[in-house]
Amino acid sequence: MDTITVALAQITPVWFDREKTLAKVADSISEAAASGADLVAFGEALVPGYPFWIEYSKETAFNSPFHKAFHAEYVKQAVVIERGDLDGICRLAAEKKIAVYLGIIERPGDRGESVYASLVYISKAGEIGSVHRKLMPTYDERMTWAVGDGNDWLHASIGRVHALCRELCWENWMPLARTALYAQGEDLHVAVWPGSKRNTNDITRFMALEGRSFVASVSALMRRSDLPSHLPGIERVIENAPEFLANGGSCIAGPDGNWIIEPFCDEEKLLVATLDHTRVRGERQNFDATGHYSRPDVLELRVNRARQRVANFED
Numbered sequence: 061m062d063t064i065t066v067a068l069a070q071i072t073p074v075w076f077d078r079e080k081t082l083a084k085v086a087d088s089i090s091e092a093a094a095s096g097a098d099l100v101a102f103g104e105a106l107v108p109g110y111p112f113w114i115e116y117s118k119e120t121a122f123n124s125p126f127h128k129a130f131h132a133e134y135v136k137q138a139v140v141i142e143r144g145d146l147d148g149i150c151r152l153a154a155e156k157k158i159a160v161y162l163g164i165i166e167r168p169g170d171r172g173e174s175v176y177a178s179l180v181y182i183s184k185a186g187e188i189g190s191v192h193r194k195l196m197p198t199y200d201e202r203m204t205w206a207v208g209d210g211n212d213w214l215h216a217s218i219g220r221v222h223a224l225c226r227e228l229c230w231e232n233w234m235p236l237a238r239t240a241l242y243a244q245g246e247d248l249h250v251a252v253w254p255g256s257k258r259n260t261n262d263i264t265r266f267m268a269l270e271g272r273s274f275v276a277s278v279s280a281l282m283r284r285s286d287l288p289s290h291l292p293g294i295e296r297v298i299e300n301a302p303e304f305l306a307n308g309g310s311c312i313a314g315p316d317g318n319w320i321i322e323p324f325c326d327e328e329k330l331l332v333a334t335l336d337h338t339r340v341r342g343e344r345q346n347f348d349a350t351g352h353y354s355r356p357d358v359l360e361l362r363v364n365r366a367r368q369r370v371a372n373f374e375d
Contacts, residue, residue, distance in 0.1 A: 062338055064218060064248065067092035067100040068278040068331040070310040070324065072286050075109040078137045078145065082107055085162060086152055088330060093156035095332050098184075098218050101161040101250050103280030103310075104194075104228050105177050108137040108165060110254035112282060114200040116300040117293070126293050131204055133291065138167040138175045141191065146180065154186025159218050161226060161278075163252045165205075166191065170369065174206040179228055179252055181216045189216050194228040195237065211367035213240070226250040232263055238271065240363045243350040247340045248274045255279040255306020257323045269317035272343040274335050281328060282306040315343040 069088035074080035085102060092100035104110065113130045121127075139145045146162075153160050159182065166178035177194040193208025216224045225246035231237050232251045241249065249267055253259050260277040268275040282305040287298055309323040312333050320333050347353050 063334055063336050064099065065095075065097045065332065065334045066248070066274075066276055066312070067095060067097035068276060068310040068312070068321075069100055069102050070279060070281060070308045070331065071102070071106070071328050072281040072283070073106050073109040075282070075286060075288055076133055076137050076291060077288075078108045078139060081109070082145075082149060085149060089149070089152050089156060089158060089160060091330050092332070093158045095330065097158060097332055099159045099161070099224070099250075100330075101252065101276060101278045102163055103278050104163040104179070104252040104254045105165055106163045106280050107139055108134070110280065110282065110306065111201065111204045112287075112301070112305045113291075113294075113297050114203050116297045116305070118300055119296070126296070127203065129292050134165065134204060135167060135173050135175055137165075139164040139178075140167050140169065141180070141188065142169045146182070146188065150182055150186040150188065152186075153182045153184065157184050159184050159216075161250050161252065163228070163280075166193065171206070175204070176208055177201070177205050177228055178208070179226055181224075181226070183216070184218065192226065192228070195231055195234070198230045209368040210363055210365040213363070213365060224248050224250060226252065229253050229259070232267060236361055238267065239350065239361055242271050242273075243361070246271065246273055247337055248276065248335065251275060251277045253277060253279040253309070255281055255308055256304075257307060257309030257325050260309040260311055260323050264311055264323075265313045265317045265319070268313035268315055271349060272315045272347055273340055274312065274315060274320075276312045277323075278310045279308050280306055281308050281326075315340050 162180045166176045179192045181189045183189050190212035192212045197205040225241040264277045284301045307325045311323040312320040
């Protein structure tokens with residue numbers, strides 16, 4: 061079992077609508093399964109969408125009624141896993157026998173009304189195997205997302221085929237974060253992004269070369285025409301937004317750093333490729349970042365994988 065077929069679902073969310081976006085996710089899962097994929101991955105914060113209003117409103121005032129209104133609706137549309145918001149997706153994954161990586165805005169029941177950019181792994185059995193919360197929101201994301209932790213920051217497996225590790229957006233540019241994943245034996249790195257070739261074009265190939273692994277970068281799309289008209293103050297966002305707020309750029313690089321699928325832009329599409337693990341073993345003959353080319357006697361990394369909690373109750 062040295063091969064795995066991977067699908068990248070580059071789709072546009074129904075912005076600020078959890079249920080309609082999940083319906084699009086379900087359609088893509090079914091399409092990926094029909095194509096023979098073992099795994100399908102979706103972009104960062106896809107459900108219910110990336111917080112583009114922050115950048116394109118040009119509004120930064122503290123205690124802004126504009127931001128409060130958008131944030132309140134964003135939190136309302138976020139995914140509450142404990143409530144069963146992903147139960148339908150889990151059932152579909154089990155029915156289609158396909159694993160899923162899904163980028164969501166998560167509102168956990170034990171952290172008030174705060175939300176996290178999380179990446180959920182759902183196994184072929186339809187079980188949620190991990191929920192990784194983005195370690196550090198980037199720039200304006202910090203106005204709406206909370207800071208994540210190292211819990212569930214580990215590999216998952218599809219049968220006996222591969223170790224699968226994943227990071228969200230600019231986490232992929234954190235050298236120590238990448239090292240922690242390499243140390244867990246990743247052979248396929250799933251990198252999820254809100255969208256745009258400017259992010260995926262260089263880092264995808266670099267990570268593949270550094271880790272001597274397959275790297276699949278999956279992004280979403282968002283056009284100015286996709287912004288919903290019903291949100292209060294949306295005209296301010298529309299006025300400043302370009303034609304493409306996110307143009308995709310989903311792609312796959314091989315462990316030699318060469319393209320298997322070059323960055324694809326401007327359209328919704330399911331990109332599919334079959335990857336052969338033999339190539340990973342071959343490329344690591346001369347370089348293995350946390351194997352024979354490492355020096356743990358000189359350089360050592362420590363990782364805290366505890367879930368952050370405000371209160372721990374003892375009965």
